[in-house]
Each structure stands twice: as C-alpha cells, then as structure tokens.
Amino acid sequence: MPERSPVLAVIGAGPAGLAATLAAAGRGVRVVLVDSAAEPGGQFYRQPARGLGARRPKALHHQWRTWRRLRTGLDARLAAGQVTYLSEHHVWCVERESPGFTVHALLGPEQRESVALRADGVLLATGGYERVLPFPGWTLPGVVTAGGAQALLKGGLVLPGRTVVVAGTGPLLLPVATGLAAAGAKVAALVESADPRAFAHRARSLVGAPAKLVEGAGHAARLGWHGVPLRVRHTVLEAHGTERLESVTISALDSEGRPVPGSERRVLCDTLAVSHGLLPHTDLADGLGCGLDGVTVRVDEEQRTDVPGVWAAGEATGIGGAALSLAEGHIAGRSAAARLRGTTPDPGAWASAARTRTRLRAFFAALDGAYAPAARWVERVTDGTVVCRCEEVTAGAVRAAVGSLGAGDLRTVKLLTRAGMGWCQGRMCEPGVAGVAGCAPAPARRLLARPVPLGVLAEPADPPPPQ
Amino acid sequence: MNPLRLVRARPGAPFTVTFDGREIEALPGQTLAAVLWSAGVTAWRSTRGDGRPRGVFCGIGVCFDCLVTVDGRPNQRACLVPAAPGADVRTQEGTGHDA
Ligand SMILES: Cc1cc2nc3c(=O)[nH]c(=O)nc-3n(C[C@H](O)[C@H](O)[C@H](O)COP(=O)(O)OP(=O)(O)OC[C@H]3O[C@@H](n4cnc5c(N)ncnc54)[C@H](O)[C@@H]3O)c2cc1C
Ligand code: FES
Numbered sequence: 001m002p003e004r005s006p007v008l009a010v011i012g013a014g015p016a017g018l019a020a021t022l023a024a025a026g027r028g029v030r031v032v033l034v035d036s037a038a039e040p041g042g043q044f045y046r047q048p049a050r051g052l053g054a055r056r057p058k059a060l061h062h063q064w065r066t067w068r069r070l071r072t073g074l075d076a077r078l079a080a081g082q083v084t085y086l087s088e089h090h091v092w093c094v095e096r097e098s099p100g101f102t103v104h105a106l107l108g109p110e111q112r113e114s115v116a117l118r119a120d121g122v123l124l125a126t127g128g129y130e131r132v133l134p135f136p137g138w139t140l141p142g143v144v145t146a147g148g149a150q151a152l153l154k155g156g157l158v159l160p161g162r163t164v165v166v167a168g169t170g171p172l173l174l175p176v177a178t179g180l181a182a183a184g185a186k187v188a189a190l191v192e193s194a195d196p197r198a199f200a201h202r203a204r205s206l207v208g209a210p211a212k213l214v215e216g217a218g219h220a221a222r223l224g225w226h227g228v229p230l231r232v233r234h235t236v237l238e239a240h241g242t243e244r245l246e247s248v249t250i251s252a253l254d255s256e257g258r259p260v261p262g263s264e265r266r267v268l269c270d271t272l273a274v275s276h277g278l279l280p281h282t283d284l285a286d287g288l289g290c291g292l293d294g295v296t297v298r299v300d301e302e303q304r305t306d307v308p309g310v311w312a313a314g315e316a317t318g319i320g321g322a323a324l325s326l327a328e329g330h331i332a333g334r335s336a337a338a339r340l341r342g343t344t345p346d347p348g349a350w351a352s353a354a355r356t357r358t359r360l361r362a363f364f365a366a367l368d369g370a371y372a373p374a375a376r377w378v379e380r381v382t383d384g385t386v387v388c389r390c391e392e393v394t395a396g397a398v399r400a401a402v403g404s405l406g407a408g409d410l411r412t413v414k415l416l417t418r419a420g421m422g423w424c425q426g427r428m429c430e431p432g433v434a435g436v437a438g439c440a441p442a443p444a445r446r447l448l449a450r451p452v453p454l455g456v457l458a459e460p461a462d463p464p465p466p467q
Numbered sequence: 468m469n470p471l472r473l474v475r476a477r478p479g480a481p482f483t484v485t486f487d488g489r490e491i492e493a494l495p496g497q498t499l500a501a502v503l504w505s506a507g508v509t510a511w512r513s514t515r516g517d518g519r520p521r522g523v524f525c526g527i528g529v530c531f532d533c534l535v536t537v538d539g540r541p542n543q544r545a546c547l548v549p550a551a552p553g554a555d556v557r558t559q560e561g562t563g564h565d566a
Contacts, residue, residue, distance in 0.1 A: 048476070054474040055474065152500060152523065
C-alpha cells in the first residue's frame, strides 16, 4: 500500500470529467484533470474566452445552475489542493506501465512539445465529435458542422454568417438553431430528415425523462419566437456556390427516404450548419486495449472498462447528452476513488445517479432510433462528390475501388483510394466512405489520438515521479 | 442582436492581425477562426489536390480543414490557435511547404 494518495488522471473536463473529478476528489485520491481546451466545460458548457469579458455568458447556455455548481466545486477542490487542473494539454497516448499509467500530452495550441505524467488510474471522459455524411457541395466554405458553429459562437462570440440553414438530423439541431438565432443570425430553415411521428411513436419509453422533453419543447418554442421555419422529413440535396456557399436545395422526403419530385426548393444562405449525430472519441481507450462495443467504449455498472484501472464516462461510452454524462461521470469518479484505495465501493452511494443513467440511456436509445440519417442518402452522393475531405477522394473513386477493383471491406477501400488516410485519420469521412462503399463501418484503429511531431516520438519525455 | 451584445461582453482592447497582408481586427482570446469569421473570411486554405478553398468545418480541432499558415508556420488549426497581436496569417496553399 503506497503511503501517498493514489493519483487518478481524468481526461476531459466536460460534464462527465467534471462530475468525475468532483466525485473522486476529497475521497482519498488526488485528481489530475487534463483537457485540451483553455477553459473547463467541454462542449455543452463551452465558455467564452476570458479576454472577451462576457458578463452574461449564461445567455448562450442551458442548465446554467448545474454549471455554476460544477465550477464552484472545481474551484473549491483546486483551492484545497485535491485537484490539479491542466488546461491546453492534448493527450495523445496513455501507456500501461506496471503498475499504473503514463499519460502523454502535447502542450498548448501549437502542440509541439510533449509532457508525461504518471497516474495510478485513468478515467476517460473525452466526449465525442460530429458525424456528417457527404452530399454534393459539402466541402464548400460556409458549410460547417452544427456543433462547430455552436462552438465558435459559445467560445469566440462570433457567427459563421448572416443567413444560416441548420440541417441534418438529431437532437443537436434544435439548440444550435435557437442559439444562432438568439445571437442574431437569420436562421432561414431548420431541415430535419427524421419524422417526428416516429419519435412520438417511441415516446412511450420516454415517460421517465420529462426534463429532457421540457428542454426539447423549450427549444421548439424558441424556434417559433425566432420565426425559424421547421422542415421535418426534409433534407438538403445539394449545397451550391463556387468559392463559397451561396444557397442550398432542400427537398421533402417520402416514407422510403426518396426526395419527393417537385418539392425541391432553393434557399439562399451563406452558412449551412449540418450534423448527422455524434460519434464517441475512442482512440485513447482503444490504444489502452479497452474493449469497444461497436463505436463506443465498453463499460460495466461502475463505468469500468475491461482494462483494470481504466474507467470511462460520458459520450465516449455512448451518445446521450450532458445530463447522462454527468451521471456517468459521478459514478465513475466514486468507483475510481474507492477502487484505487483498494476498497470495494457501495453502489448505494450513487443510486440516484444510477437511476438517472438508466432513464437517460433508454431515452437516448429511443431518440437514436427516431433520428436515423435519411435512408438512401448514399444514392444522392454523386460520383463527383468528395467523400474524404483530407485526401480529396471522390465517391466515384470509392465506387470504382469496390466495383472494378473488387475491394470487399473498408480497409481495402482505404488502401486503394487513400480515403481516410489524411490528417483527420478518417474521423470525418469514415461513415461516409463506408456508406458509399457499401461496407460495414469498421472503427479505424488509430495508434495516436493526436498527430504527434516526429521529434516528440523520437524522444519521449521522461515522466516525473508522482509527488 | 449580435453575440457580444447577447452576453454583454466587455472585451479587452482589440488588436490587429494581418490576413494575406490585409489588417483585420481581433479581440483578445478569440481563435484565428473566430477572428477571420468576424472579418467575413470563410476560406484560408486551398487543397493540395484540386486547389479548392477550405475553412472551418468541425470547429473543435478534429477535421484539420481549417489549416492556415501563421508567422511562416504552416498547418496551424485556426479553430484552436488564439490570435496574437501582429500575427501574420496567410492562406495555406496545399501542404504549405511548396512555396
Ligand atoms: C462540437 C460539439 C458541440 C456541441 N454542442 C452542444 C450543445 O450546444 N448543446 C447540447 O445539448 N449538446 C451539445 N453537444 C453534445 C455534447 O457532446 C454533450 O451534450 C456533452 O457536452 C457531453 O459531455 P461529455 O463530458 O461526455 O463530453 P464533452 O463535453 O465533449 O467533453 C469532453 C472533453 O474532453 C476533452 N478531450 C477530448 N479528447 C481529449 C484528449 N485527447 N486530450 C485532452 N482532452 C481531450 C475535450 O476538449 C472536452 O473538453 C455538442 C457536441 C459537439 C461535438
Ligand atoms: S475546423 Fe476542424 S480542425 Fe479546425
């Protein structure tokens, strides 16, 4: 038994990582909270840059009281010396040592220099990123992800343009549309490919999630206040423009997901904020050898991965919104604090968080089914459409790899076309390439969670011993 | 309405950066992407293959579409890098190493 308190490295300072930090700190472990951003908060509670002097940041946020609680809690634990918070640390790899772990992180926005820190346990709360399926014109400047537009608004207090179409599918579209409208953008339309009736049909399983429904209804009402036209069972067929986005063509969809002939309409806009759902960040878990279930990190009731000493919480383990991330983070933090001290935790201590988790997981499973991307989207991806943005690989090239060259799986398609081999390591294009190729989406194995300068790899920093 | 008014921002003193030689105004803390957006600029890279314009896509450092050359260093993600007074920001052509 070491005399010093065990060290828990929490990676990610979003709702999950913050809840985990507050739950573990002060329970006999020292927490090192590591995040790539300049301020804590993650995606949901992304804060305006300090220098912008926002006196009323809550105007861009929901559940502000919860944020105040997290922030005050973090400050108290920082002051008590129970937590060390490392901002602007981009973790690119977590190594298993015996015993413990070494966390490697690149410093600052430049990411040229790497530091290493030792920990006895690791809690992955890395959240997710957006999935966007390709369509003609989606590489034009002015086409951005819905969450990206939201991130620049919340963090930089800027709008992507004057006239915005918000499109795709999923629960993120509503807050993004209302956020942009409140901040002064003209939202020309919210184009949702799903059918709300499908959602209502599933609503039977939703009785347990009234807060979430109220939040959704609130957003819907705000859409009305801002005069945002809502187009359900519609899709963006194409984005138009030469050097930048000028307009989009939207169309109604029939029950089979086919565009309804004659329903096409041009909408003038300088911005298209588009999203087809979220995908979890799993690279660090994968690198540690944690098992995945499809594209999410597999965890047990205590949020433990199948690698001893590694926990995961929040959207890394499945997409379910900020409230679910908070509940999972709390459970993971309590479990980690107990286990790292060599004791067995009492699940009764987090019974309320566990109930919330059960409820919200069921709620989001139902949402996920309702908000599936429009069927037959692949048919609308023309051969000339770039599907891999980094390597500029077209849908035609992917189809040729499958057709005449006989590629039978995603790996072969990639080798033949270079799709997914660029800077983003396939994060952005994988669902699109898999769809166009007609292959099962196989989560790529990425050795490093961040591109790492060669000099760093040649001389890995020696971790300082834990204090 | 605009975002600064919405949150009643009282930003620190503005400063300038140059974009392809032209001076544009920046507020402290804003990323280069935010600064370029507020100046109405949405593209600051041309792709290696087809020379097509690109700017922000994911907004959170994942997609690498927003690469830009800053003070002679190519491949900086504009959505992550904060603007510094006097920074010399240039459209990145291809890999940024061809020039
Ligand atoms: C761009 C974007 C915008 C979103 N905006 C909204 C919104 O406005 N409203 C809404 O309801 N939902 C939004 N969401 C959904 C959001 O993901 C959840 O609501 C919630 O933030 C999830 O909490 P989390 O703690 O699981 O993850 P996150 O909040 O995503 O937090 C994860 C944290 O981990 C950090 N991180 C990830 N990888 C590393 C690494 N390798 N090294 C160091 N740090 C790392 C990230 O910087 C981040 O701070 C958004 C999602 C995305 C991707
Ligand atoms: S916009 Fe995707 S990395 Fe900057």
